[in-house]
Amino acid sequence: QVQLVESGGGVVQPGRSLRLSCAASGFTFSNFGMHWVRQAPGKGLEWVGVIWSDGSNKYYADSVKGRFTISRDNSKNTLYLQMNSLRVEDTGVYYCAKNNWPHYCDYWGQGTLVTVSS
Amino acid sequence: QSALTQPASVSGSPGQSITISCTGTSSDVGGYNYVSWFQQHPGKAPKLMIYEVSNRPSGVSNRFSGSKSGNSASLTISGLQTEDEADYYCSSYTSSSTLVFGGGTKLTVL
Numbered sequence: 001q002v003q004l005v006e007s008g009g010g011v012v013q014p015g016r017s018l019r020l021s022c023a024a025s026g027f028t029f030s031n032f033g034m035h036w037v038r039q040a041p042g043k044g045l046e047w048v049g050v051i052w053s054d055g056s057n058k059y060y061a062d063s064v065k066g067r068f069t070i071s072r073d074n075s076k077n078t079l080y081l082q083m084n085s086l087r088v089e090d091t092g093v094y095y096c097a098k099n100n101w102p103h104y105c106d107y108w109g110q111g112t113l114v115t116v117s118s
Numbered sequence: 119q120s121a122l123t124q125p126a127s128v129s130g131s132p133g134q135s136i137t138i139s140c141t142g143t144s145s146d147v148g149g150y151n152y153v154s155w156f157q158q159h160p161g162k163a164p165k166l167m168i169y170e171v172s173n174r175p176s177g178v179s180n181r182f183s184g185s186k187s188g189n190s191a192s193l194t195i196s197g198l199q200t201e202d203e204a205d206y207y208c209s210s211y212t213s214s215s216t217l218v219f220g221g222g223t224k225l226t227v228l
Contacts, residue, residue, distance in 0.1 A: 035217065037164075037219075044121070044205075044207060044219060044220070044221045044222035045156070045158075045164065045207050045222065047209075047216060047217040047218060047219055050215075050217070057215075059214070059215050060216075061119060061216065062119050095163060100169070102152065102211075103150075103152045103211035103217070104152065104154040104166070104169045104170065104209070104211075105154065105156075105164075105166065105217075106166050106169070106175065107166075108164050109163065110163050111163060
């Protein structure tokens with residue numbers, strides 16, 4: 001069965017960096033695009049970005065463009081989200097989600113909490 | 119990348135039917151048949167309920183159905199059950215090769 005496990009969340013000061021990981025199992029990771037989606041406390045879902053199966057293309061939400069970078073290591077079945085220049089408004093639960101062809105998220109991890117605070 | 123528009127809340131009694139709307143533009147909902155719906159219970163991860171406007175994943179009750187007309191999509195839940203009480207989000211692919219979510223709708227089963 002598909003399993004996605006996020007890690008790397010924690011408390012970080014504004015302006016600092018953090019890297020999240022998402023370990024995937026139960027499917028052929030290298031065949032599928034992967035998304036990051038976040039949810040601020042008490043708020044709705046916000047799409048963060050996507051990376052294609054081979055890492056050749058990446059797309060980001062305007063709110064994180066230039067600060068966040070999505071990458072993947074298909075040999076380790078792991079997805080990453082490098083978050084730089086963090087802001088208070090980046091606080092929330094970050095989910096990784098598997099893309100199913102062509103354009104929808106079919107499986108989600110349980111999320112990891114990122115808190116940006118001084 | 120403006121969020122899709124959903125009503126903040128809807129409610130219904132057990133056994134009744136409700137519909138949640140999701141309004142976008144011709145650059146997202148209206149331009150593609152790539153609308154999805156997700157159910158989220160408090161403290162839990164979202165769960166896919168509908169994909170590509172009207173398709174149900176294996177294991178999702180046939181009480182859930184989706185449709186689209188123009189720039190708006192809808193999720194209908196028939197025969198409401200107490201366990202349907204949750205937050206519901208729509209999502210659409212966009213012309214910028216991104217995804218966009220709706221603001222979410224809280225469903226209360228009275």
